[in-house]
Amino acid sequence: MGEKDAEVESYHVGDAYEGDPIAPICEDQTPEEGQRADAVSDKRTRGYQGLAFFGMLNAGLLLTALAIVVFKTPNHLAFGGTSGVAVVLSTLFPQLPVSAFMWVLNIALVALGFVFLERRAVLWSAYASIALSAYVSLFELVFPISSSITGDLALDVCFAVLLPALGSALVFDIGASTGGTDILAMILRRHTDVEIGKALFAVDIAIVCAAAVLYGPRVGLWCILGLIAKTFVVDTAIESIRQRKVCQIICKYPHDVEEFIVRTLGRTATVQIGWGAYSGRRVIILTTVLTRREAMRLRLYVRQIDPGAFITITSSSEIIGRGFRGVN
Template identity: 30%
Template sequence: MKNIITSLSMTIVGTFLVALAINLVSVPNELGDGGVTGLTLFFHYTLNFDIPKTAFVLNVIILIIGWKLLNKLTIIYTLISIAALSFFLQVIQPAPFIPDNQLVAPLVSGVIMGTGLGIVIRGGGSTGGTDILALIVNKYTGISVSNALLMFDGVIISLLFFAIGLEKGAISIVGILLYSRILNFWVTGYNPKNALFIISHKHEEIGNEIMDKVKRGVTIFSGYGFYSKKQRQILYVVVSNRQLMAVKKIVHNIDPKAFIAVNDVQQVDGEGFTFLREPEEMTLETDESILNPNG
């Protein structure tokens, strides 16, 4: 029940921010957008369609498409999000934000929109529209949600060029690119991780020191040196950026000749890298994508 309340709260808060970005920045500055929001704005600019009603109808159509393909809990959250988005678009009428510098508008919109979408998806739902299509693409192809959204947005923003002109269309792309990166930040985590492969004849001592000092689990792989023709033990450990130097220092202090390979890790799921921090891990930075379609 606690998880459900948290997810619903995140869905409502995120949807509020999306609606705020549209009414506060996008519409007053005649900016384009991606997804169903972009199509909604296109119909508003060209045919003067009502934004809340158009967004609701388009979202419901796409929701029907995704009904049999997505996790049913995600669908429920999305239904709530669609209703909330239409409601917030109708009732939120802030004073328009029209900056003197045109580039400021898409930056503000991108930050608010990306944060809102990220909170919603992090909570296990979507704001409807191409978010659903992006989740479907992510589920069956492995393409990240942000990149899938970017592809859909590219098609939709192309239509908006005809409605708002080349200049505003180009400026709108700045906002779309920004919110795509911010969304990726929310979905894949707050802090990138590093995977280390460590080869040393003092692997036992190094592994014990890492677990004792850095509080990270270590896995041992058996390897074979092609040149030396000897069996090798390979340590594998995943750490945050702040822990990377500590691990390297441990290795060098124990075995200055140890071989270390460091790889960037975009996303880590599992024990010790959870969305909510465990009490004993409060000093560590953690992350996990909790998109329902990915389990």
């Protein structure tokens, strides 16, 4: 094959390609269709706002508070963070519940945040810290639990890890945080050269060691496992929520697929002109990034119009650009 055969030219939907028999479908879009597509893309880019943002934030905090009251406190599971410190302190000072210590710790961290950080930077973290303390107090009244509700420590540890992980994933996905030690992390990041991850991990280890001394090696070892599992489960939950599908399609009817992506799915695509290494024939390669549901619809459509189409679909949790939220 010569140099010409090795060339691969690319253009985006809407760009002209001289001599290409498959015209970009955006040339046929009406102004109304173009405005509607832009509005949909802008909405996706902005992500959660207003009531949706507030609802997602509180849903994540409610799951975290439920885990603290129902699973962590009765079993003395101190995985770290303000809740771990509160569990330990409630044992040392049994006159006060876990929620009381969470109020004290979170208010202290919020005060430090307003002193050492810009008000805008700490505002939502301050709200999350106070709201989480309030939800813990509420659940302590609704569920006055003093012992394990399942009688199985292993099962309680699982839910003590899973519920906050899901809550954190919901909160992080909208670009917020659950407050507490996140405020401490922001302060360290701004005013010191301390490696934040190592500093916070050292604090968590100290809390786990205190739990092992107070509650015995059995609970201490479960706390260590919970601390390790929390890191992996939170990361997995966040990646699962943010996961998108990168799709590449080579088929007989690329124009129809391009039209389906733009007009039916409300997405866009990149079109590449390539050549098959074995056949030497020119092919049209469509690349697009979709949600899981959209990828399934695209796959079914392509298989319907061309059963012999070549489709590759890969997962990605980091998609940055217009049409996808900036928090990704």
